[in-house]
Amino acid sequence: MANQTPAVVMDNGTGYSKLGFAGNDSPSFVFPTAIATKGPAGSGGAGGGSGSGRPAVANKPTFLTGGAGPTGHLSGKRGTEDLDFFIGDEALSAAAGPGYGIHYPIRHGQIENWDHMERFWSNSIFKYLRVEPEDHYFLLTEPPLNPPENRENTAEIMFESFNCAGLYIAVQAVLALAASWTSSKVQDRSLTGTVIDSGEGVTHVIPVAEGYVIGSSIKSIPIAGRDITYFVQSLLRDRGEPDSSLKTAERIKEEFCYVCPDIVKEFARFDKESDDRFRKYDVKFPNGKTTTVDVGYERFLAPEIFFNPEIYSSDFLTPLPTIVDTVIQTSPIDVRRGLYKNIVLSGGSTLYKDFGRRLQRDIRHLVDARIKASEARAGNAAKSGGLDVQVITHKRQRHGPWFGGSLLGQTPEFRSYCHTKAEYDEIGPSIVRRFALLGGPGST
Amino acid sequence: MLLLDYQNVLIESLLRDRFAPDATPSSIDQVVSDFDNVTFHISTPNTKTQILVSIRLKCYPELLQYGAQAVLEREYGAYIVQPEAGYDFSVQVDLEKLPASQEERDDLIRRVSLLKRNAMAAPFEQAFDEYTALHEEASHYTSESAPQGVKEGGAVRAIHYREEEAIFIKASHDRVTVIFSTVFREETDRIFAKVFLQEFADARRRAIQNAPQVLFRNDPPLELQGQTGLPKVKGEMSYITFVLFPRHLTPQRREEVISHIQTFRDYFHYHIKASKAYIHSRMRRRTADFLQVLRRARPEAEEKERKTASGRTFRVQG
Numbered sequence: 127m128a129n130q131t132p133a134v135v136m137d138n139g140t141g142y143s144k145l146g147f148a149g150n151d152s153p154s155f156v157f158p159t160a161i162a163t164k165g166p167a168g169s170g171g172a173g174g175g176s177g178s179g180r181p182a183v184a185n186k187p188t189f190l191t192g193g194a195g196p197t198g199h200l201s202g203k204r205g206t207e208d209l210d211f212f213i214g215d216e217a218l219s220a221a222a223g224p225g226y227g228i229h230y231p232i233r234h235g236q237i238e239n240w241d242h243m244e245r246f247w248s249n250s251i252f253k254y255l256r257v258e259p260e261d262h263y264f265l266l267t268e269p270p271l272n273p274p275e276n277r278e279n280t281a282e283i284m285f286e287s288f289n290c291a292g293l294y295i296a297v298q299a300v301l302a303l304a305a306s307w308t309s310s311k312v313q314d315r316s317l318t319g320t321v322i323d324s325g326e327g328v329t330h331v332i333p334v335a336e337g338y339v340i341g342s343s344i345k346s347i348p349i350a351g352r353d354i355t356y357f358v359q360s361l362l363r364d365r366g367e368p369d370s371s372l373k374t375a376e377r378i379k380e381e382f383c384y385v386c387p388d389i390v391k392e393f394a395r396f397d398k399e400s401d402d403r404f405r406k407y408d409v410k411f412p413n414g415k416t417t418t419v420d421v422g423y424e425r426f427l428a429p430e431i432f433f434n435p436e437i438y439s440s441d442f443l444t445p446l447p448t449i450v451d452t453v454i455q456t457s458p459i460d461v462r463r464g465l466y467k468n469i470v471l472s473g474g475s476t477l478y479k480d481f482g483r484r485l486q487r488d489i490r491h492l493v494d495a496r497i498k499a500s501e502a503r504a505g506n507a508a509k510s511g512g513l514d515v516q517v518i519t520h521k522r523q524r525h526g527p528w529f530g531g532s533l534l535g536q537t538p539e540f541r542s543y544c545h546t547k548a549e550y551d552e553i554g555p556s557i558v559r560r561f562a563l564l565g566g567p568g569s570t
Numbered sequence: 571m572l573l574l575d576y577q578n579v580l581i582e583s584l585l586r587d588r589f590a591p592d593a594t595p596s597s598i599d600q601v602v603s604d605f606d607n608v609t610f611h612i613s614t615p616n617t618k619t620q621i622l623v624s625i626r627l628k629c630y631p632e633l634l635q636y637g638a639q640a641v642l643e644r645e646y647g648a649y650i651v652q653p654e655a656g657y658d659f660s661v662q663v664d665l666e667k668l669p670a671s672q673e674e675r676d677d678l679i680r681r682v683s684l685l686k687r688n689a690m691a692a693p694f695e696q697a698f699d700e701y702t703a704l705h706e707e708a709s710h711y712t713s714e715s716a717p718q719g720v721k722e723g724g725a726v727r728a729i730h731y732r733e734e735e736a737i738f739i740k741a742s743h744d745r746v747t748v749i750f751s752t753v754f755r756e757e758t759d760r761i762f763a764k765v766f767l768q769e770f771a772d773a774r775r776r777a778i779q780n781a782p783q784v785l786f787r788n789d790p791p792l793e794l795q796g797q798t799g800l801p802k803v804k805g806e807m808s809y810i811t812f813v814l815f816p817r818h819l820t821p822q823r824r825e826e827v828i829s830h831i832q833t834f835r836d837y838f839h840y841h842i843k844a845s846k847a848y849i850h851s852r853m854r855r856r857t858a859d860f861l862q863v864l865r866r867a868r869p870e871a872e873e874k875e876r877k878t879a880s881g882r883t884f885r886v887q888g
Binding site: 131154252 | 571572574575578579580600601602603606607759836840843844846847848851854
């Protein structure tokens, strides 16, 4: 076909879904992965559970009661209730009013409620992207260590409900690596590297060797965007600022925060040259009032919780550079050099100025100290050649996985890596357990 | 969501963001799709304040033949620019020369986001106009004395908007007939489609008297006699006929009617898929229920042979 339709790239994360077409440099739509349906907010369990977080225990299965059970599940409905829902930002505003309850179908990166996810996708495709799934190939993402059953379920929905022409499911970390190819620091387009993915809820450090995730070495850190916001908020509250709402804290975090090389020196610098270090932020309330909030030390203290977690939390105390070092040290020895050389940042919470530089310096210190110690132990008989540590910062970090997907989805050979509808019909859902490695060796 | 939107949501939200008074212009370069293989290119080629929206339609030459140029000129007027290379039609909006009032801005957003709808509307508008003319003419004759042309109605306008599927529009003095030809690759989809179409056909018989008449069949209807390029094989293709009556063709209704009937195919496919999603949801529920029954139906704990420390067993004396 001379005029191929662009592939649809969908990156459904716990917090936000990024939707768009391959070949573009930013997603067309970014909205919360939320769906608002009629009735109260449920626990999101497959059984349409009660609000307590546990599935409701019915005395009789519903098919014995003729589907007239007390649950709000669709199977009892005969009208068009299944179409009465909203997704994304519209869902949030609908849930604010009466009658609708909000659900988050993805938890911890994995799809938990397939009913909601199927309808979420249906609306994403038909209302927002406006494509016919028959005409387009789809590139979806999954978190590392996603069970193959989840892949199968996804394929079942994509092929059987939507009849999409072809499907490729890629691991987010691998796509984030591909996205880093746009950086000038990357010379060879390898798929080996350590991905630091820090979003809203959680930060993952994921080692990838030749496009395959080393599952046993993945570590996650319970500090991410939301924690930084809370930390800024608590600092504002401690100072007694006129407005310390979560929204203000978030804006301050996004606009003013940066990573400093040394906190003590930075404090001194703030006290010396207070005029150009301290900032003011004007808060505009929806009712038209405005107030001014002073922005001070939180400018550099907030992102500092990655490097000195003890200033924020009392139960998680390992700094991010140490975690990265541990992850690489627990990976197979023959890939460690590649992992140190290509540490890629991805996600909104890695966008602070100088984040990469600080991380690189701290990891290098750790590595150099270890090399020195081992040389000393060897009685300085053998000298190490040193180890190259490089953290890659690039422009597409915010939607890293999506951009990587867009980059790979527009390549001419993308379609040959996909499983098509015909193949699915022939073999069945188990076909998606294996995918040829997109962007791996042999492809351009 | 029962009905699909007519406008492209991306264009709409993008322009709305840019039109906001405090927005900073930034560069855009996006290629996006819409239904029916339509491709949009939204870009800022020269300066950040000039947003160029280009559209590519498969059937654009046909649409031109049916007066698309006039319709687009009416809708976009001064915003039309030379089509971008590789695209059929372009409009350019300059953020520095926006209309002053908010209503006019909203109207501009609405019009640009309806680009695809307006381009596709041309043959419908032409057919509706032809109907009015024929109706006028026919009112001079009785049904017996009408000359041939008036009785038969105008020529069939064919829009081959997809690879295999087309819309045919034919105006007569008392109605406008719109015929969709559709193909279903999937056996399941074909069955769903049949149920849906049956419902549409029956709707008139039951409650909704004002709805247009809907007919469907697997062989080309008589209106399409003499059309070229129709597949000879029976069964592959099905034909859905809408008969729009004078009450649908009044000037105040016609915008709405054109928008509705254009999205019919997408609406149809969307609902087939939504029904499948609904059925899947019920199936999942039922499986969960069955699993619950199975979990409860554990066999009673079997009596295991119990032994003493030295390995001897007790036996109940019978």
